[in-house]
Amino acid sequence: MFRAKTGAVAGAPEFDGSRSCRELPMNVSSHPWTMPVRFEEVPEAGLHIDLSAIEAIRREIVRAAGLQALSRLEAHFDVTRHGRDGLHVAGSVSASVRQTCVVTLEPVENEVHEAVDLTFLPGRGDGHAHAREEEIGPHDPPEALVNGTVDLGAIAIEFLMLGIDPYPRKAGAVFSAPETGDAGDHPFAALEALKKRS
Secondary structure, eight states: OEEEOSSOOTTOOOOOSSSSOOOOOOOTTTSSOOOEEEGGGSOTTOEEEEEEOOHHHHHHHHHHHTOSEEEEEEEEEEEEEETTTEEEEEEEEEEEEEEEOTTTOOEEEEEEEEEEEEEEEEBOTTSOBOOOGGGOOTTOSOEEEBTTEEEHHHHHHHHHHHHSOSSOOOTTOOOOOOOOOOGGGSTTHHHHHHHHHO
16 A cells, blocks of 8 residues: 655645655645545555644634644545545544633643544535445445545544534533522522422
8 A cells, every 4th residue: 555645745746656655735725724635546555645734724723613722633544446436535533632621711632533434436416425336335325526536634624623522621620500599589489489388
């Protein structure tokens, strides 16, 4: 299985079959992280790709996701052909994020680890993947393969977002409900008193 070089940059040369490493283009302008891989670029033996987001991309993701910081975002993918014209992407996404504790409002550091296992097949006119009977397997339902391309950067961001804790808490932080005053002030206190008398 061929390996792609970590930390690819824009304008890098394409894999020509004579080297074991291949640079992938990066485009920050249209999406925070874009790493397209076309079906034709994936050899029969498959392609292993290690990605690491540069600081500029991490800053954009921090703004979009409402994080305090994203010190690390890495992805490791094995891309193989699936059927006649599909692709299978398996691997993992990991990151180090800093968020705000929902209890203390203090910074809290969290690690994200997400497994990836996706199958992409050419889409129909409505953008949904069309799976032929012989291609139905353990990775269904498939994602749509748009223009014969999978975007590994977009996949990495999607799984990062899935792995981020929506309610981060510092270790030991416990939420305490505010005091509501005398129980007799409760709007249903009089009703409860009547029930006890009956």
